[in-house]
Amino acid sequence: MPPESLAHHVVIVGAGFGGVEAARALADAPVRITLLDRRNYHLFQPLLYQVAGTALAPSDIAWPIRSLVRGAKNATTLLGEVVSIDARQKRLLTSYGATIDYDTLMLATGARHAYFGHDDWEPYAPGLKTIEDATHIRRNILFAFEEAERSNNPAERAAYLTFAIIGGGPTGVELAGTIAELAHETLRGEFRNFNMDEVRVILIEAGPRILPSFKEHLAAYAKRALERLKVEVLTDHMVTECDAGGVHLGEKHLATRTILWAAGVQASPAGAWLDLPCDRAGRVLVEPDLTAPGFPDVFVIGDTAHVEDDEGTLVPGVAPAAKQEGRFVAEVIRARLADKTPPERFHYKNDGSLATIGKRAAIVDFGWVRLRGRLAWWLWGFVHIFFLIGVRNRLMVALSWLWIYWTGQRSARLITQSGSEEREVSD
Amino acid sequence: MPPESLAHHVVIVGAGFGGVEAARALADAPVRITLLDRRNYHLFQPLLYQVAGTALAPSDIAWPIRSLVRGAKNATTLLGEVVSIDARQKRLLTSYGATIDYDTLMLATGARHAYFGHDDWEPYAPGLKTIEDATHIRRNILFAFEEAERSNNPAERAAYLTFAIIGGGPTGVELAGTIAELAHETLRGEFRNFNMDEVRVILIEAGPRILPSFKEHLAAYAKRALERLKVEVLTDHMVTECDAGGVHLGEKHLATRTILWAAGVQASPAGAWLDLPCDRAGRVLVEPDLTAPGFPDVFVIGDTAHVEDDEGTLVPGVAPAAKQEGRFVAEVIRARLADKTPPERFHYKNDGSLATIGKRAAIVDFGWVRLRGRLAWWLWGFVHIFFLIGVRNRLMVALSWLWIYWTGQRSARLITQSGSEEREVSD
Structure with missing residues (x-):
């Protein structure tokens, strides 16, 4: 039996911004990692509206998860969903029938849109x-x-x-x-x-x-x-x-x-798997070190977690927050395994916010600088291309945007799925 | 009532290679054109296998039909299917309930794969x-x-x-x-x-x-x-x-x-709409001028038609053949409207055939030159990029191919549709 099968097993559920960041931060740690997601791809959600708006193709903003962690030889990627968690046995049951035992569990399963009772x-x-x-x-x-x-x-x-x-x-x-x-x-x-x-x-x-x-x-x-x-x-x-x-x-x-x-959004049901205390939007009320109350080996991060910043304000459901949380948890796990004192408290650093209005205007608030207008739009574009993953997608998205900017033509005006010419009211 | 509503009305059903080519060839003719398709996009079918193989995104090989004929001010594009044709009234019934009257009808509805009774x-x-x-x-x-x-x-x-x-x-x-x-x-x-x-x-x-x-x-x-x-x-x-x-x-x-x-393939049921004689694969046995037997105002072209070349061999179901037929029909329509003698017979010109085996080998047969190997592969690539529509798609597909050529990485490795992590056996 290879020695790595004896190593501490970190199971990460959800390969969004938080989950992938954590897996990468643990790539050279003395752990085995299993990354479980019900999709085979990581999605750059901030640009999803551009797919809806025919400007980008789905594959421009999605990457195969196993390709993102290809270099982490200690990481295995599995396609599947969690059905239930047995915290006493430290074991989770997957939708495809297999069970996975964990030493440390990270729940990063995101959120869905919500209709507030409608x-x-x-x-x-x-x-x-x-x-x-x-x-x-x-x-x-x-x-x-x-x-x-x-x-x-x-x-x-x-x-x-x-x-x-x-x-x-x-x-x-x-x-x-x-x-x-x-x-x-x-x-x-x-x-x-x-x-x-x-x-x-x-x-x-x-x-x-x-x-x-x-x-x-x-x-x-x-x-x-x-x-x-x-x-x-x-x-x-x-x-x-x-x-x-x-x-x-x-x-x-x-x-x-x-x-x-x-x-509006509603957190994924991760809280229900362990019967954890949640806020009204279903986010787990985590401890300051992002562990689930009563489960020191279970971390909850990203849109699934209710995390507060140093002023007691809710940390927003944005990519930079999830990534910071993923890195923080990786640090805690490393410290625990090295018998060092892990950091006690996650500190959120607000990297600023941006929003774009069409292809010539945007607003940017980095705290130390606030911009609006055309310059803000270019900045918005550069920031988003910078955070895309991989040289190819950066190049392709940049080209698509420049093309739209100059010609007004968008590349992905396809009515697909369902095969017929009938309009669907719902999925 | 605008004068164009009095013009000769050409209705083209199907915006594949033949239909689009015909519409474009009639852009400046004294006709009104209606282009009806059950999809909103024209598809470059020769590269469809690259979408199946994760190398290209669907939008790389599909273009909105109405965008292709945007410059033809006499052309209206409609999304819909034909339900039936009343040839005596020269009228067709669409899937969305409207009827469309035609003076000349062109059926270019393509083919599906077939299982020979299985x-x-x-x-x-x-x-x-x-x-x-x-x-x-x-x-x-x-x-x-x-x-x-x-x-x-x-x-x-x-x-x-x-x-x-x-x-x-x-x-x-x-x-x-x-x-x-x-x-x-x-x-x-x-x-x-x-x-x-x-x-x-x-x-x-x-x-x-x-x-x-x-x-x-x-x-x-x-x-x-x-x-x-x-x-x-x-x-x-x-x-x-x-x-x-x-x-x-x-x-x-x-x-x-x-x-x-x-x-194997089976022609679309266009023949059944007019109860036309068909071959075993459902292709309409057209007259030498591509009209349907007994219906001089109805043309059938592309994969829906059984056309023979000058040697009596079946013209293959390939893009160049459909395009030649589309141009030929446009010429016949123009001649008829100008009271000139229309060409009596369609002559197929074999432009050659190409096939690729992976990303380093291909075979090319232009008749006057036959090639195989790496040079053939590059030629295959250039020919396909040349026949793609629009500068943007040519650029994007060329970049995607060069990227795959150099890195081996493909951009569209997404498991999409149906929303779940379950495998579908069928559509």
Whole structure:
């Protein structure tokens, strides 16, 4: 039996930003690593809206997990889901029937979009968390234009040419901007039976302003930038119903066939596997060292964890936070195995936030510098290309963006899946 | 009412090579054009096997139809299928309920793969004609490796690591070559629980040799090139059964979980819409000027038509033939409208054939020159990039190929669709 089979076994569930970062940070540690994910790829979620908006192909922002950890000879990648965890036996049961014993377990299983008790809205207002979500939304958007082209009924056509995006956070803003540009720039001149001026893109936010996590003057700039792209921004409007006919905002009704949901997330059910205390969004209330309460050998990180920063504020569900947590846990594991005192407390470092509005405007807040406009857009582009994985994808995405920037043409305008020419209401 | 609504109305059903070529050739003719397709994109089918083999993304080889004919102001693109045709009224009924009246109709609806009376094999041996076929096959191939990694049963693992390709024409040869290279080059070093030397790629051909449409010495070279890639070539082997356990070849049984079908095609049912005489593969037996017998205003072209060349041989179902036919029909329509004598007979010009075996070998037969080996491979690459549509896709595909050539890494190794980690047996 090879000696590595005796080594301390770290099982990482979920190969998102946190899980992959942890696996890489443990590549040369005296451990065996098993990386389990229900997908065979790691996804760069911050650009998922660009797949939905036909600007990028799914493979531009996804990498085979086993290729990312190919160099870590102590790491095995397995495709599968967790069904249950037996913490006493330190063993988890997988969806394909095998059990995996662990010495240390890291749960990094992410989050899904949530409908705050209105799950019946999901078929009409799909959210954006997976590749399939993105190609489904892409399909809905492109199909709406096709339906408008072949419709002879003005009211029906207007409903097909109205796009409602619910939620004024970065995802909603970015989706609204990309749909507006798709209509007014990419698709211009390609339809014969309607005019692109009939297109309405409406961003709906329940709160008093969009982008509440940004400084007020940056959010105000973003609103103006959206309006320049002909997006209607409706703040202080609470959605009361979504159905096949459109969106209800109290008394107001918006007839639309395309509603996109960007209003909230719910953590994956990792907390339920160990019956852990969770916050309202299902995030596990972890200890300061990111262990699960009562389970010192189980860590919970990323969007699955409720982590607070030094001021007691919730650490946001963003990639840099998950990566920092993944590195922190790797450090704790290394210290424990070396019989050193592990760090007691995770400290979140805010690397700043960025959001883009179409292809010429963005807002950037690094704390020490705040930018908006065209320069911010270029910075946004460079930062995202820098954080993409691999030279090839950086090159391809950079080329795609420059191409769109110069020509307005987008490369991935495909209605795929399901094989037929019928529009799907849901997955 | 605008004057163009009075113009002669040409309805083209199917935006493959023939349909798009015809629409473009009629862009400045005194006609209105309606281009109807059940997809929103034109597909470059000759490279579809590269999507199945994870080398290219679907959007690399697909273009929005309406974008291709954007410049033809007399052309309207509609998404939909034909349900039936009333030739007396010169009217067709679409899947979305509208009727379209035509003056001239062009049927260019292509072909599907066929199982020669064994349709029950389809779930076990999917074929390759659409983007969904390609991502489905990609999924099956990648999933087989994942199953092998997580299996503890040697016989099961061997079945997952065996890939059977049925049909020794260009598609079968190209699929076998790309799967062999995927295993031995791209995936090498990424799995921990099996050795890539356990992988078997088997190309099965019922006839005495592969690539029967090529000269014998070129086909013999292709066989040697495949064997260098560790592909086993089984000629003179007739498949008698495909099921979940593998392929039966008479007495012989091949245990495999991945069977790919590249053995035959069946024309689309366009012939049935007008009750036209067809050959055994469902191709309409057209007149020498490509009109349907008895319907001088209906043309049938491409893979849907049985066309013979000047020697009485069947014109092959390849892109150059469909394009030539599309241009020919446009010429006939123009002549008729100008009250000139239209050409009476379509003459097929054989532009040559090419096939590639992996990324370093190909065979080329232009008639006046025959090549094999590395130079043929580069020529194959240049020809295919030349015939791709648009500068962007040429650039992207060329870059992808050079990247694979140098690094062995492929960009689209994604298991997508269906959202779960379960393997699908069929669509």
